[in-house]
Amino acid sequence: MPNIALSRRIRTLLGAAALVATVLPFALAAPAAAVVGGDPIAATELNAGGEYQWLVGVELSGGGTCSGTLVAPRYVLTAAHCENPSVVTIGSGATPVAVTDAVVHPAYSGGSEADVQVLRLAADQTAQPLAMATDPDGLTVGAIVSVAGFGTTDGGDSPPAEGTMTLSSLLTEQFEATPGPANSCAGDSGGPVIAAGPGGPVLVGVTSYGDGACTLHAGSMRVAAFRSFIDPLLVPGNRPPEVTSGGLETAIDTPVEVPIEFSDPDGLELTLDDVVDQVATNGTVSACAGTAPPTTCTFTPAS
Numbered sequence: 001m002p003n004i005a006l007s008r009r010i011r012t013l014l015g016a017a018a019l020v021a022t023v024l025p026f027a028l029a030a031p032a033a034a035v036v037g038g039d040p041i042a043a044t045e046l047n048a049g050g051e052y053q054w055l056v057g058v059e060l061s062g063g064g065t066c067s068g069t070l071v072a073p074r075y076v077l078t079a080a081h082c083e084n085p086s087v088v089t090i091g092s093g094a095t096p097v098a099v100t101d102a103v104v105h106p107a108y109s110g111g112s113e114a115d116v117q118v119l120r121l122a123a124d125q126t127a128q129p130l131a132m133a134t135d136p137d138g139l140t141v142g143a144i145v146s147v148a149g150f151g152t153t154d155g156g157d158s159p160p161a162e163g164t165m166t167l168s169s170l171l172t173e174q175f176e177a178t179p180g181p182a183n184s185c186a187g188d189s190g191g192p193v194i195a196a197g198p199g200g201p202v203l204v205g206v207t208s209y210g211d212g213a214c215t216l217h218a219g220s221m222r223v224a225a226f227r228s229f230i231d232p233l234l235v236p237g238n239r240p241p242e243v244t245s246g247g248l249e250t251a252i253d254t255p256v257e258v259p260i261e262f263s264d265p266d267g268l269e270l271t272l273d274d275v276v277d278q279v280a281t282n283g284t285v286s287a288c289a290g291t292a293p294p295t296t297c298t299f300t301p302a303s
Contacts, residue, residue: 040159041148043092047127054130055160057150058119058190059096061086067149067160067191069203071132072234073124077223078190079208080108080117090125098122105229112174115208116221118233130192133204137224138195143167144180145195147218149188149207165193168217173225175205176217185210193220 045051056068056076061084068078068088076088076099087096099119107114139145148162165177177193193205205220223230232238 039163040161046092046160048091052148052160052162053091053127055148055192057089057160058082058085059087059089060084065150065187066189067187067207068119069192070125070127070129071203071230072129074121074236075234076119076121077203077206077230078117078119079206079221080104080115081110081208082117082190085119088119088121090127097125103233105226112209112219114173114221114226116206116226116229118230120236130194130201130203131197131199132227132230133195133202133224134227135224137204137222139167139170139175139204139222141167141170143195145177145193145204146201147188147191147193147207149191165218172222174208174219174221176219178217179215
């Protein structure tokens with residue numbers, strides 16, 4: 001019988017080979033201008049009180065640049081594939097602010113699923129955070145949204161830019177948009193996708209992936225779908241609860257009872273969905289037993 005390794009999340013991932021051919025994380029794509037077809041953002045609009053005061057430049061310790069959005073005085077939302085963020089810049093000519101903690105969504109595994117992470121900064125910022133969308137976010141195919149970010153050119157940094165795109169497809173946790181006439185590109189990863197709300201602009205997406213030439217489409221994570229992950233982290237000290245499991249021996253398509261041990265130092269309220277989402281990969285969870293959080297779940301491995 002095979003030894004089935006149990007990991008922290010159930011993941012449904014697109015095949016890596018397919019991603020290489022058609023989808024590139026913008027932080028890893030070939031260098032190109034920020035927000036292709038967009039307009040530069042004036043430096044004054046990046047400072048506190050400006051229209052884009054919440055737009056964040058994210059520097060990666062391994063080299064490279066991403067974008068992000070200030071969603072609370074000390075927290076930035078960006079893409080999970082922006083690995084090893086070290087400092088952020090908020091405001092034109094501002095002193096970089098150190099990233100003291102980075103929490104990647106537990107379901108992220110290098111593909112285009114759950115490509116979000118929350119950064120905690122060394123100090124509160126004076127800029128006004130951008131409001132995040134709630135569920136339902138009101139997005140519809142054909143709607144016009146705005147994108148913004150810090151990209152790079154072959155010659156070095158380019159000014160942050162913004163532009164509009166047209167939503168072309170909607171899924172539960174992500175959406176795609178086509179140039180309208182702008183398009184996100186390299187360096188814009190993690191940056192905001194914005195829609196008009198009744199009280200002003202609302203953050204509806206986190207820029208994630210697109211075609212290498214930055215001319216056809218761009219994919220983003222739907223912020224409303226990830227609020228249950230984001231919101232608890234906006235309290236200092238909070239980390240997501242984790243599930244610890246060992247290795248169990250079983251056969252393909254043969255159910256096995258999985259013992260569950262939770263580590264939840266911050267006392268976050270756990271639901272059955274939290275458990276089902278954190279038990280295992282390559283299979284299904286059919287039942288859980290015990291009080292909330294449950295002590296065992298039944299897992300059936302898939303081929």
